[in-house]
Amino acid sequence: MQELTTRAVVVTPGPDGTGAARNAELRDLVKALTHQHARKADHVVSAGRMRAEGGNLLMTGHAPLLSAEGVTLTDQALRPTSVADEGIAEKLRIPLAYLRRMRAELPALYDANVNGWLEADPSxxxxxxxxTSGDGDGGVGVLRAVLSDSYRRIDNFDVLVSALEGIQQTGHEINITGCDLSDRRMVVRIESQSVRVMAPELLKGYRSPFNGQTGDELPIxxxxxxxxxxEVGSGAYTLTPRIVVRVCRNGLTMAKDAYRAVHIGARMDEGLIRVSEDTDAKHLALIxxxxxxxxxxxxxxxxxxxxxxxxxxEAGREVADPAKTIETxxxxxxxxxxxxxxxxxxxxxGGQPTAGGILxxxxxxxxxxxxxxxxxxxxAQALAAMALV
Incomplete structure (x- = not known):
């Protein structure tokens, strides 16, 4: 069962570079992103230079090692995250549930399947x-994502800085009311300090489940x-409008009006990726x-x-059978x-027996x-859910 909590949760990144933040303040998000940025390494690799071993993915001939015998190229082991599992499954056309089961229960079978499909198209x-690997992890890095070689990187730290600069240029006073960071995405919630609208119809009869205050008392x-x-292929860079209910801090997001910037660029040559300052500047100016x-x-x-x-x-429609409606x-x-x-x-x-109450x-x-x-x-599904009432 999924854990539910009303507490703000902040988890700083671990030594391997992964980690999460939930309802964090901006300074916590910046700290986490800075930690991650120092550990990032992106590579375009041919399938012939990859192989699975013990449930990990190896980049073969990756790094030079100097010894008494001379210079040899070593392999880099990478532990896949759940997001990377999705990329491996999609790129190799292996059912995701089956891939995860093999890695958990029969790693040798996982290796055989992944290696077989990598060998089928080595170029x-x-x-x-x-x-990159950190202290105490045995030299095993983290595989964050497996993506197309034409995937355009738009990284979280750069997005955050550029977006905040864009807001500052408008002169509009805002509050950052919460930041989330996961293996999949970064989310920053932004609220105007000055643009507030009366919403007595939407909040008529509503009571905050968090503090008991009513929408009739604070219909704003x-x-x-x-x-x-x-950063890992789980959606475009987006700016989505959101109306915040003051009495309870509920957020109504309107996905249809979102601005989007997809992560698609030109195909890249094999090797460690280094993006020019000029290319970065163009992307960040657009943001x-x-x-x-x-x-x-x-x-x-x-x-x-x-x-x-x-x-x-839409919100005023009455709900005669809440349990059945919510189940549907x-x-x-x-x-x-x-x-x-x-x-x-x-x-x-909430005490509001309407479609708006479900919202x-x-x-x-x-x-x-x-x-x-x-x-x-x-x-993001809340408005679509209300339309189903």
């Missing part, structure tokens, strides 16, 4: 995103947006420009009022049993989920 090139929402980026556009569009009173009125038109939505959107039960509990505590229950549940990726994905 094929792939990008391996890695963290704030403008905001979510900055998200994946700054997109962020300025997002601030102008999303942190605008008229935009928020227009979106809010559309949400209110959960099946269609593939919520876990724990999430389904949490949504029902938050719906009851609030889903976004409230998203706040309490410890897994950053699960929380991000659940909040």
């Amino acid at each position: 094929r090139k792939l990008m391996l995103r890695t963290f 929402v704030s403008a905001g947006f979510v900055l998200a980026n994946s 700054q420009a997109q962020t300025r556009d997002a601030v102008s569009t999303f942190l605008d009173r008229e935009y928020v009022e227009t979106k809010l009125r559309a949400i209110e038109r 939505i959960s099946k269609k959107l593939r919520f876990s049993e724990a999430v389904q039960q949490s949504v029902l509990n938050h719906f009851i505590r 609030q229950a889903i976004t409230a549940t998203a706040q309490t989920i410890q897994d950053a990726d699960a929380a991000y994905e659940l909040e």
Whole structure:
């Protein structure tokens, strides 16, 4: 069962470079990204220079080693993350569940399958995103992702700095209300200090499940947006508008209006990847420009009022059988049993027997989920879930 918690959770990266942050402050995110940045190494490698051994992936002939006998090329062992498993499965067309079962239960069978498919096309090139090995890990690095050799890297630290510079250039006062970091993505939640809109219809009869305050007492929402980026192929760099309910801090994200920058570039030569300063500057200038556009569009009173009125038109529908309705939505959107039960509990505590009450229950549940990726994905589904009522 998925663990649910209302606590902010911050986990600093471990010695191998992996780690996570949930509801962290900006300084915690910067610390984690700085730690990771020092360990990153990306390579374009032909399949003929890769092999599986003991459930790990080896880059053969990777690094020169000087000894009394001369210089020899050594292999680099890499331990795949769950995201890297997905890349291996997709690139080699091995069912993901089967791949993971083999590595967990029969590593020799895992090695045989992966090696067989690598040998079938030895000239094929792939990008391996890695963290180098650290002290105490036996020289085994971390395989973060297996991607196309045309994957364009847009890294989290650079995105964060460029986006913050873009916001600063607008002069708009904002708060960063929470940061998440996982093996899959970085998420930064941004809220306007000045653009607030009255939402009495949306919040009529609603009660915060966290502090008991009612929406009738504080019928206000704030403008905001979510900055998200994946370094490992799990989605584009995006800026997504978000309306924040002040009474409970629920976030209503509107994916249809998101700005996106996909990670697709030119194919690269084999070897360690080094990107020129000129190429980096062009990508980061685009991120700054997109962020300025997002601030102008999303942190605008008229935009928020227009979106809010559309949400209110859907939110007023009554829910006659909450348990059945939430069960149906959960099946269609593939919520876990724990999430389904949490949504029902938050719906009851919210006291709003409408489609809007289900919207609030889903976004409230998203706040309490410890897994950053699960929380991000659940909040993003909330408006679609309300439309199913």
